[in-house]
Amino acid sequence: MAGPDDPPALALENIGRRFGDTAALSGVSLALDAGEVVCLVGRSGCGKSSLLRLIAGVDQPDEGRILLNGAEVAGPGRFVEPEERNVGFMFQDYALFPHLTVEANIGFGLKALPRADARARVAEVIERVGIGALAGRFPHTLSGGEQQRVALARALAPRPVVLLMDEPFSNLDRGLREALRVETLAHLRALGTTAIMVTHDPEEALSAGDRVALMRKGRIVQAGTGYDIYDRPVSLYAAEFLSPGSRVEGLCRQGRIETPLGTYPAPAGSREGDRVVLFIRPQALSFAPQGEGVEARIVNRAFMGEREQFTLAVNGVAETLKLYASDRPHGAIGDWVHIIVNPGATLIFPHADTKCDS
Structure with missing residues (x-):
């Protein structure tokens, strides 16, 4: 050494x-x-x-x-x-x-x-x-x-x-x-x-x-x-290079980031009215009991052995979301389910980052 x-x-x-x-x-x-x-x-x-x-x-x-x-x-x-x-x-x-x-x-x-x-x-x-x-x-x-x-x-x-x-x-x-x-x-x-x-x-x-x-x-x-x-x-x-995930746009208001998936603490330095992008990895999402979280529709589900990947659509979110589940939950393509987001597992970036992502 x-x-x-x-x-x-x-x-x-x-x-x-x-x-x-x-x-x-x-x-x-x-x-x-x-x-x-x-x-x-x-x-x-x-x-x-x-x-x-x-x-x-x-x-x-x-x-x-x-x-x-x-x-x-x-x-x-x-x-x-x-x-x-x-x-x-x-x-x-x-x-x-x-x-x-x-x-x-x-x-x-x-x-x-x-x-x-x-x-x-x-x-x-x-x-x-x-x-x-x-x-x-x-x-x-x-x-x-x-x-x-x-x-x-x-x-x-x-x-x-x-x-x-x-x-x-x-x-x-x-x-x-x-x-x-x-x-x-x-x-x-x-x-x-x-x-x-x-x-x-x-x-x-x-x-x-x-x-x-x-x-x-x-x-x-x-x-x-x-x-x-x-x-x-x-x-x-x-x-995005290091991990699959989905973009969700948000807006900074009164120290919080407002998105179709809920509100999140604004990162340090955020200003009122700033547009941001949340990057949500599949492991940041989980299924919730009926009536909790946010409603989502199952677009696809793919069995991958130890886990299953669900592709979900949420009203107001341009991109579909990916969710990994290991307990083989029920739900067919087209069904509506509820999901929750772990705020600690989300990443927030300035909206300007979307202009130089190649």
Whole structure:
């Protein structure tokens, strides 16, 4: 683990990158301590992969600096070539060399070591990742999960300062994806490897990283632990990206927010007449006894195993609401029911946030 006076394993300082008139990245700053795993998440085109390319050294920033263990590798007048940075990279398609065995693939990045040391390191990594039975095989004979393990071993073999993973589990089916994610993170933490994992899946980001950095249009709009950004999203964009939910418009009057679902305490700084948007996650809603709460009509219900998802329409609310129930309540499509909202589980944002939610 890093000491209090140690520099970050990776530091990005005000990074900018343009392609013609398009700003792919703007003002990106982020620091990772040694052994920290950060998930970089955001919609397609937000700049995630562009940022990885800059860190790896296959592209150069137009602005800002990149430092590895306190040493500048990219900045004004300074550029260290990719092969001299010791940055590991796991590609989405694994990019294994088809003409090399698993063992040779893993040792490919160790050519600078004496042959005996390289063989020892390959054997160590193969044992660590648990792929000894695959050592003499070629990539085309491996399953997707096996290829993923080999790609991880190859990336870890040179003991990188930081490991970059670009959607490393997206080509796997759901069950295998979850198992290999847990396995991979266990290896990274056992080895104390610093890593950035790019993903478009908010659930994966929230569960996998020590911290999550949410990107939008070339900027990091929020960074923190999964709990931080889920419980306290700084914008409607962040709330909607991280969780399903519905928008309900409201109006501030006499210190309260009035909505078709009831009234709520106004957040600090609200002014009389302000328009706001409540973001209501499915778990904030529950069914109420007849005559209590707000009347809603069942538009759809979908059985999802441990829970059932209800889609509900409420008079005066433009969007349908989602409600999760685990007790399989009665009610057919078209029936009227009553629901209540947990005020403590609702999020309130300025109405202006709705203008920039892409």
